[in-house]
Amino acid sequence: MRTILVTGTAGFIGFHLATLLLKEGFRVVGFDGMTDYYDVRLKERRHQMLLQNPGFSCKIGMLEDYDTLKTLCDAEKPDVIVHLAAQAGVRYSLENPRAYIESNIVGTFNIMECARELKVDHLLMASTSSVYGANEEMPFVETEKADTQLTIYASTKKAMETMGHSYAHLWNLPTTMFRFFTVYGPWGRPDMALFKFTKGIIEDTPIDIYNNGDMYRDFTYVTDLVKGIRLLIDAVPQRPETPQDVPEGDSISPVAPFRVVNIGNSDKVRLLDYIEAIEEELGKPAIRNYMAMQKGDVPATWANADLLKTLTGYRPETDIREGVKLFVQWYRDYYGK
DSSP, X not given: OOEXXXXXXXXHHHXXXXXXXXXXXXXXXXXXXOOTTSOHHHHHHHHXXXXXXXXXXXEEOOTTOHHHHHHHHHHHOOSEEEEOOOOOOTTHHHHOHHHHIIIIIIHXXXXXXXXXXXXXXXXXXXXXXXXXXXXXXXXXXXXSOOOOOOSHHHHHHHHHHHHHHHHHHHHOOOEEEEEEOSEEOTTOOXXXXXXXXHHHHHTTOOEEEGGGGOOEEOOEEHHHHHHHHHHHHXXXXXXXXXXXXXXXXXXXXXXSSEEEEEEOOSOOEEHHHHHXXXXXXHTSOOOEEEXXXXXXXXXXXXXXXXXXXXXXXXXXXXXXXXXXXHXXXXXXXXXXX
């Protein structure tokens, strides 16, 4: 039985990935800091559910605490590491940038050190569509240059990518970075748009709509996302023999077993259409508070997911109306509303 260390298992995406891996018979070791960025009770409930499966164990600790992380890795000896834990949230990075440096850069360095020492079969780490920053040519493709990040959050994620490439090159450590595109679904974070919109509409409180709603996002349903991650675990990058051996359209580095992969729905959806889908599912209109564009935000994201399809044979495809319906059902059940 292969052992997979997943950081951030009490988080939104980590919980869903661990659930999928356990169903497939993997042994999953979780690592999570249980920070109070949002309601810790939601995190605790996710872990409680995972702990119902005997194949799951977890350690509570901070990524910045190398000794605790290394002790866990030495004891469990994971075959694969999937690094999802991070200080999340684009807007919070305007208020508390230091948290992003400590968690996303220092913490990720610690993960890479453990992966190097263990010589894991594959290190996979979460990046974000935000690294495309001010790029305007869409859909975003992994092979295009991405050097114009607009927030500290995005900058720390790009730093993770460049550090990952260095370690892949220096230590021949197979590494895959996946860039997420606006993930949503049940058990989501309270700071996410779908969560806030649903709560506001149910409670008859105004919802903030930035850039007067003139925004587009590539909304990706969470179970589609984690299926993509699961399949990428088996798509281990290999260092090309020569730079000429890099296939067209592949982001594989010519000098390292390192690859960047978009995981998105490949569908640019207008924010106002997304809100209308939530209103229809809830059967009531939102009280809309139109606002200017928030600092550091971008008007649109849109993924080209051809590389994911080439590598895994899979492409996310859940329609937003179906995804919104499943989230609203979960929200009403969880909060009794």
